[in-house]
Amino acid sequence: MCVPKKSKSEKEDLRKQKGGGDIGGIGPPAGGDSSPAPEKQSSKSTKKSKKESSMKASKGITGGKGKASVEKWVQRTLDMGVQKLVEEFRGLAKWTPDGMTVEAFQANKDKNRYQDVPCQDKGRVVLKFPGCSADYIHANYLGTATNAQRFICAQGPLENTQFAFWAMTIQEKVECIIMLCNCIEMTKIKCHQYWPAIEKEKMTFGEAPNVITVTNLGSRKMSPEDQCINVTSLKLEWADGNKTIQHFQWENWPDRGVPMTKLTACNLLSFVRGSQFPILVHCSAGIGRTGTxxxxxxxxxxxQAGEDCMAMNELLKELRMQRPWSIQNEFQYLYLHRVLLAYFLEKYKDLFAGCLEGENAAKFQKWCEDYKAVTGGD
Incomplete structure (x- = not known):
């Protein structure tokens, strides 16, 4: 599908997005446009881009504490095996932060998709945008080692929270939205169709003078290798301004299950990681696929920062301190490990060849076989 020609203002919006690197979080932030490149590229420029991305990624993990952190993590994962990781997750399946309060959630029941998935008060996004009926939306900030507000994890919009969702997008200067579900799955509504799905189509939210208009500027697949992710350019217009954002929808990630491994998740993060503003991620409840x-x-x-990642159970707690119930089941917990193993031991096997020396080669093979048996994934 052809991408519509962008206006000068839209091009300026996109130039503000800095992206690149082969994968989110591995390798230093790189310059360049964080939105997907146009579909028509010369093979020479494509090869050059991939080579540069590979070099950026490898530079961040081949030496010092970063490489050592990866090697320790790989060894721990192979030593534990699939079954022990399942047991590790089950031991934390219902873990939530001590002293968690959910007053705003309880006071806005009509704005919650699931009554058994509370939004904690700490770190919730507080709406200040003109026209919002309340300051509440089911969303929390989630910080990483490099940014205290790297992500916003949210539930999929309801029909009556669409304006609030777009208000949050504008208020928080979001440049990229990652949607990890379909609007309808297994005949059940998982998310309202909150954006125009057809090119040139417009949708309007709110009441005058606080109206937000969203226009579909065109869609394309994220890459030839990642056909399951549809990327749509959306122009937002409101009383005080306008901007263009990128909407990434992963269309075949099953609820409570796992997609095929590949490196789609890594590639997706690569496209959005250059944004200097919060990356808005949602599925249906905003905790399972989103948390993963x-x-x-x-x-x-x-x-990348050289921090110890050995205790993955503790890292899960760190995530849930910010967005309770992140990662809903053992399948998603295993998928997290599988993608990282694929990245380090398959895509960059030359860099981490030492991780598969001796008995580790057999451990890795068994790990993959057990993973497939448990999850049905690859």
């Missing part, structure tokens, strides 16, 4: 993709970036950024 955010956890991937969280671990990667800690590794």
């Amino acid at each position: 993709i955010v956890a991937l970036a969280y671990v990667q950024e800690k590794m």
Whole structure:
């Protein structure tokens, strides 16, 4: 699908987004446009881009504390094996922060998709945008090693929270939205269709003078390798301004299950990681698939900083301190490990060849076999 020609103001919006690098959190932030490149590229420029991305990624993990952190994490994961990781997760399945309060959640029941998935008061996004009926939306900030407000984790919009969702997007200067579900899954409504799905279509939210208009500027697949992710350019217009954002929808990630491994999750983070503002991530409840993709970036950024990632159960607690119930089940917990193993031991096997020496090669093979048996993934 052709991408509409961008206006001067839209191009300026996109130039403000700094992106690049081969994967979110691995390697230093790189310059360049964080939105996907146009579909038509010369093979020469594509190869050059991939080579540069590979060099940026490897530079951040080949030496010092960063590389050591990766090697320790890989060894721990292989030593534990799939079954022990499942047991580790089950021991924390219902863990929530001590002293957690959910007063705003309880006071706004009509704005919550699931009554058994509370939004904690600490770190919640407080709406200040003109026209909002209340300051509440089911969303929390989630910080990483490099940014205290790296992500916003939110539930999928309801029909009556669409304006609030777009108000939050504008208020928080969001440049990229990651949607990890379909609007309808297994005949059940998981998220309202809050954006125009057809090119040139417009949707309007709110009441005058506080109206937000969203226009579809065109869609494309994220990359030839990642056909499951649809990228739509959306122009937002409101009383005081306008901006263009990128909407990434992962269309085949099953609820409570796992997608095929590949490196789609890593590639997705690569496209959005350059944004200097919060990256808005949501699925249906905003904790399972959302927590998994955010956890991937969280671990990667800690590794980049050379921080110890050995105790993954403690890292899960760190995530849930900010967004309770992040990662809903053992399948998602295993998927997090599987993607990281694929990245380090398959894509960058030359850099981490030492991790598969001796008995570790057999451990890795068994780990992958057990993962497939438990999750049905690859």
